[in-house]
Amino acid sequence: MRLLALVLCLLLPIAAQAQDSTQPSGTITLDDSTQQDAGIATRIRAILAELEGYEDVRVSVTSGIVTLSGSTLDAATATRLNELVGRIDGVVAIENEVAGTTDVVRRLNPAVERFKERGFQLLAFLPLALVAVSVFALIVLLGFFVARRRQPWDRLAPNAFIADIYRQILRLVFVIGGLVVALDIVNATALLSGILGAAGIIGLAIGFAVRDTVENFIASIMLSIRQPFRPNDTVEINGDTGKVIRLTSRATILLSFDGNHIRIPNAAVFKSRIVNFTRNAERRFTWELGVMPEADLARAQTLALKVINGLPFVLEAPAASVWIESVGDSSIAMGMAAWIDQNATSIVLARSEAIRLVQAAYDADGIGAQAPAYRILQETPPSETSEKNLDSTTPHAESEQSPAPVQGVEAVEDQQLANIVETERAGERDDLLRENAVQE
Numbered sequence: 001m002r003l004l005a006l007v008l009c010l011l012l013p014i015a016a017q018a019q020d021s022t023q024p025s026g027t028i029t030l031d032d033s034t035q036q037d038a039g040i041a042t043r044i045r046a047i048l049a050e051l052e053g054y055e056d057v058r059v060s061v062t063s064g065i066v067t068l069s070g071s072t073l074d075a076a077t078a079t080r081l082n083e084l085v086g087r088i089d090g091v092v093a094i095e096n097e098v099a100g101t102t103d104v105v106r107r108l109n110p111a112v113e114r115f116k117e118r119g120f121q122l123l124a125f126l127p128l129a130l131v132a133v134s135v136f137a138l139i140v141l142l143g144f145f146v147a148r149r150r151q152p153w154d155r156l157a158p159n160a161f162i163a164d165i166y167r168q169i170l171r172l173v174f175v176i177g178g179l180v181v182a183l184d185i186v187n188a189t190a191l192l193s194g195i196l197g198a199a200g201i202i203g204l205a206i207g208f209a210v211r212d213t214v215e216n217f218i219a220s221i222m223l224s225i226r227q228p229f230r231p232n233d234t235v236e237i238n239g240d241t242g243k244v245i246r247l248t249s250r251a252t253i254l255l256s257f258d259g260n261h262i263r264i265p266n267a268a269v270f271k272s273r274i275v276n277f278t279r280n281a282e283r284r285f286t287w288e289l290g291v292m293p294e295a296d297l298a299r300a301q302t303l304a305l306k307v308i309n310g311l312p313f314v315l316e317a318p319a320a321s322v323w324i325e326s327v328g329d330s331s332i333a334m335g336m337a338a339w340i341d342q343n344a345t346s347i348v349l350a351r352s353e354a355i356r357l358v359q360a361a362y363d364a365d366g367i368g369a370q371a372p373a374y375r376i377l378q379e380t381p382p383s384e385t386s387e388k389n390l391d392s393t394t395p396h397a398e399s400e401q402s403p404a405p406v407q408g409v410e411a412v413e414d415q416q417l418a419n420i421v422e423t424e425r426a427g428e429r430d431d432l433l434r435e436n437a438v439q440e
Contacts, residue, residue, distance in 0.1 A: 037061040040090050047084065053077050053110075057098055064092030071101040073110065128186055136182035143174020161224045161249055161432045212267070219270035220249045224432035228274050231425060231433050232418050236275040237264055243421050246431040255421055257413075282315060283342040285351045289359055290331035290369030297324060300334060300367055307361045308338050313350050313409050315339040331369035342411065349409040357406070 041061040048054040054077070057070040066085050072078045078098040085094055147167040156166065183189045207214055224247065229235050233244045235254070240262050242254035252269045254262040264272075277283065291300045301322045308320040318339045325335035336358065340350050362368035425431065 036090055037063065040064070040066065040088060043088055044085055054081075056101070057081070061091075064090055065095065066091050066093070067095040067097065069097045071099055073101060075100040125186075132182040132185040135185060136178040139178030139181060140171075140175055143171050143178075146174075147171050162221065165221070216250060216265055216267040219266040220247075220432070222270055223247060223252070223266055227433060229276050229433075230278075231431075232421050233276055233278040234414075235277065237269055238272040240264065243417050244433070245421050245424050247433045248431065255417060255424075257417070259420075277342070281341050281343050282318065282339050283347055284318070284337055284339050285347050285354075286335065286337045287351060287355050288325055288333045288335055289355065289362065290328070290333050291362060291367045292369055293327075293330070293332055295332070295367035297332065297334075299365075300362070303361055303365060303367075304334060304336055304358050307358045308336065308354060311338070311350075311354060311357065311406060313340055313345045313406075314354075315341060330372045342414075344411060345409050346411040346414060353406060353409055 038061070041059050044059045044061075044066065048057055048059070053073050057068060057072065060067045060069075068081055068085070072081075078096065078100060081098060082094055082096055085091060147170045156163070179195070180189070180192060183192055227247075229244050231244055231246065235241070235244055237252065237254070240254060240256070242256040242262055245253040245255050245261070247253075247266075249266075251263045251265050254264070256262055289304075291297070301324075304322045305320060308314055308322070309316075314320060315338075320338040321336070323335045325333040327333075336354070338350075338354060340347060359368065
């Protein structure tokens with residue numbers, strides 16, 4: 001018994017605290033009467049009659065104790081009765097027996113009423129929305145009309161690609177402006193910040209997803225502005241050599257000397273080392289020839305320079321040069337260089353002719369490098385001992401015939417490749433290169 005009394009004493013404050021959280025607090029007076037109970041009940045019914053959802057709630061008051069019964073649309077509405085009734089003076093306690101209704105028709109009626117109300121609001125709002133949409137459409141159409149004009153965008157932009165970007169930006173500005181005006185008409189400009197924020201987040205996500213594409217697009221813009229090469233220029237990009245056919249918004253297309261198309265993404269072109277062989281007409285070519293170790297090197301240099309300067313396709317300025325490149329076991333390598341006008345002369349044929357004629361002059365003078373000689377020693381009986389000198393080739397007598405005349409070295413192949421490039425460029429619109437563009 002003592003243990004039970006102790007447990008009751010411990011639970012009593014907790015129960016009192018729980019009762020206080022849902023029941024009215026205050027001092028109970030001794031002047032409670034039936035008239036006061038009726039007044040409390042009347043006041044509660046009047047309040048519930050003004051509120052929606054409490055039509056089926058019944059109220060009875062006895063000695064300040066309010067008993068609520070019946071049903072409401074949901075349990076949350078029934079729970080709010082405690083707070084509402086507890087604010088009335090004279091209420092001692094509340095017995096809330098109200099439960100949420102399960103009647104389907106009663107539960108659906110408020111939803112149907114809300115749909116009807118929103119439908120009427122939409123009909124009332126429709127004329128204003130039509131005006132806003134019409135203004136938005138007019139502004140957007142005006143922007144597209146201005147953007148379609150070739151002037152002044154073609155005059156302001158360095159090429160058609162940049163002009164098209166200007167037009168796209170102008171269209172976007174007009175679309176955003178029309179959206180702001182339309183939202184202001186319907187008094188919903190607060191939505192604009194949310195729309196722009198969502199568009200920014202979506203754009204950032206798309207940018208990360210297509211990072212390579214965005215990088216390639218930006219590189220196309222930079223290359224179209226800088227234009228480091230022109231159509232028909234012979235260039236080397238990232239190890240690939242050929243003639244430039246066109247620069248598109250996605251790739252640079254070359255025609256290799258084998259007649260193949262080479263597509264290089266513009267992002268790779270923009271970041272790569274570009275060698276333009278056509279920018280300067282003068283081009284230098286080099287080669288090496290060997291002379292005999294016992295040859296007069298000064299005479300070898302003079303003889304080579306005489307032959308090189310006598311070639312009709314070699315330019316006087318910059319001047320040709322000959323130098324001692326290296327010393328080998330059986331010959332001395334002479335380095336040589338000359339300059340040509342590559343617009344009129346094929347560098348491959350010019351180099352071939354220069355090598356042929358200088359080598360012929362060396363051979364005629366008897367200083368041309370001979371093939372290496374090898375000595376093989378073989379151990380045999382004394383009677384058979386011999387040393388054999390085996391030469392891979394034996395020196396030939398000097399030729400008394402003069403070398404053949406200089407052959408044609410015109411840049412015929414280069415011109416033929418240029419004609420192929422011009423044919424492929426004919427009628428091509430997606431090209432960002434211009435012949436009269438400012439050189440970088």
